[in-house]
Amino acid sequence: MFGVLPAIIDPIQLADDGSSLEGEFSLDGMSRLREMCRNTEGRVRVRLRFECTAQKVRVMQGVISARLDLTCQRCLQAATQEMDIATRLLLLRPGESRTGLPEEADILEVTAPVSLCAMVEDELLLALPMTPRHSEGECAPAAISVSRARDPRADPKAPASPFSGLADLKRKE
Numbered sequence: 001m002f003g004v005l006p007a008i009i010d011p012i013q014l015a016d017d018g019s020s021l022e023g024e025f026s027l028d029g030m031s032r033l034r035e036m037c038r039n040t041e042g043r044v045r046v047r048l049r050f051e052c053t054a055q056k057v058r059v060m061q062g063v064i065s066a067r068l069d070l071t072c073q074r075c076l077q078a079a080t081q082e083m084d085i086a087t088r089l090l091l092l093r094p095g096e097s098r099t100g101l102p103e104e105a106d107i108l109e110v111t112a113p114v115s116l117c118a119m120v121e122d123e124l125l126l127a128l129p130m131t132p133r134h135s136e137g138e139c140a141p142a143a144i145s146v147s148r149a150r151d152p153r154a155d156p157k158a159p160a161s162p163f164s165g166l167a168d169l170k171r172k173e
């Protein structure tokens, strides 16, 4: 069961409380991400755990999962992108020392309450491919190859070539 996520969080407080967050965001609240999608049907799922380690380091970690309808830059048809992003941030309050923290750790200095939605959106934007593409050989069939468009191996959910509709129209004439 996925609950409603808070819009604004205080990661430090959540870590001190040992809280977890689990829920979904719709794309409606993520304008930058929505611009890259063909529709707003995509869903973003968030599962985060906040804790304080034995070394007194506050940590936020979890998984951001998304299923987004992007446009393949090779065939210009819909290409569904599934993403599972494992995220782990060490949380510091302003002025807290980084001494002793692992060099490679991602650190979030929490100076004010954080927009969870914007933070999740940032993570997704960073992980999105610059030029989304179907895997090799999975592009929608070219418009000239109508027979291939009916290939049963083709993804039944993928829209047929943009010209198949034209062919139907012509037949009706």
Ligand SMILES: [Zn+2]
Residues within 6 Å of the ligand: 072, 073, 074, 075, 076, 077, 079, 133, 134, 138, 139, 140
């Ligand atoms: Zn393609």
